[in-house]
Amino acid sequence: MLEKFGRNLPCWCGSGRKYKACHMAFDERIAQARAAGHIVPGHKLIKNDAQIAKIRESCVVNMAALDAVAAAIRPGMTTKEIDDIVYGTTTAMGGIPAPLNYHGFPYSVCTSVNEQVCHGFPSDQVVLKEGDIINVDCSTILDGYFSDSSRMFCIGEVSPEKKRLVEVTKECVELGLEQVKPWGFLGDVGQAVHDHARANGYSVVPDIGGHGVGLEFHEDPFVSYVTRRGEEMLLAPGMIFTIEPMVNMGGAAHVTNRANGWEISTRDGLPSAQWEIMVLVTEEGHEVLCW
Ligand code: MF3
Ligand code: CO
Numbered sequence: 001m002l003e004k005f006g007r008n009l010p011c012w013c014g015s016g017r018k019y020k021a022c023h024m025a026f027d028e029r030i031a032q033a034r035a036a037g038h039i040v041p042g043h044k045l046i047k048n049d050a051q052i053a054k055i056r057e058s059c060v061v062n063m064a065a066l067d068a069v070a071a072a073i074r075p076g077m078t079t080k081e082i083d084d085i086v087y088g089t090t091t092a093m094g095g096i097p098a099p100l101n102y103h104g105f106p107y108s109v110c111t112s113v114n115e116q117v118c119h120g121f122p123s124d125q126v127v128l129k130e131g132d133i134i135n136v137d138c139s140t141i142l143d144g145y146f147s148d149s150s151r152m153f154c155i156g157e158v159s160p161e162k163k164r165l166v167e168v169t170k171e172c173v174e175l176g177l178e179q180v181k182p183w184g185f186l187g188d189v190g191q192a193v194h195d196h197a198r199a200n201g202y203s204v205v206p207d208i209g210g211h212g213v214g215l216e217f218h219e220d221p222f223v224s225y226v227t228r229r230g231e232e233m234l235l236a237p238g239m240i241f242t243i244e245p246m247v248n249m250g251g252a253a254h255v256t257n258r259a260n261g262w263e264i265s266t267r268d269g270l271p272s273a274q275w276e277i278m279v280l281v282t283e284e285g286h287e288v289l290c291w
Pocket of ligand 1: 098
């Protein structure tokens with residue numbers, strides 16, 4: 001079967017190298033895993049070095065936009081000002097904010113405050129005040145390549161309970177990241193995230209999660225954080241996906257704003273936090289591309 005690719009013909013990944021010296025052993029390993037019943041990544045989820053280099057450039061812009069927000073964010077600022085900063089920084093660097101007009105999303109960034117879980121609309125009516133926590137979720141298209149990451153910000157003095165939620169959620173991402181290695185499983189990441197959140201008395205939103213990213217905004221696989229070790233998709237070098245759990249202080253249930261169909265908040269009104277990083281699976285382990 002493998003012969004049909006031609007051992008001496010160029011590899012499917014676009015590297016320009018011969019198949020036998022590039023992804024032939026990789027394909028054999030994938031075939032074994034599939035035969036053993038695992039979910040395996042298709043070729044289109046495997047990025048080559050040239051693509052990774054372009055995605056990296058997109059990540060530089062995305063992080064610059066978040067850095068600009070970090071430098072400016074303060075009590076009294078509106079979330080619309082955050083939108084302006086992200087739009088201005090991204091476009092000045094030659095990028096396009098990926099959320100803008102994405103399935104009709106009307107802003108350049110998602111700003112989700114306190115009980116908002118995700119997809120919050122920037123607004124000149126939302127003034128950040130001392131004690132708020134906010135997720136700023138930034139995504140960039142540069143030369144057609146996508147990046148996506150988000151950070152939490154504490155506005156002034158925040159209650160110890162909210163501060164702990166923000167810190168534990170970051171730890172969840174770090175613990176998930178530690179699990180990312182070639183020939184591991186996406187479920188290893190999910191279980192590490194879930195275990196840490198639950199050990200701290202929090203819940204993880206089960207039905208909104210991470211995703212492959214790079215050549216498109218949202219690619220396969222869907223990355224859930226309530227999955228189990230040894231399950232879900234096999235991880236292979238060249239895959240890029242986000243780790244972005246939404247961790248709630250109370251219950252996992254959430255409601256969608258019916259007026260705009262986008263903004264998602266916790267049903268119980270308790271705070272929610274999220275951090276998002278973009279990670280590349282490498283031959284040796286992993287590399288964080290965007291945070
Ligand atoms: N940045 C979000 C994510 O992490 C996507 C938001 S879709 C948007 O996947 F349209 F709201 F931007
Ligand atoms: Co994302």
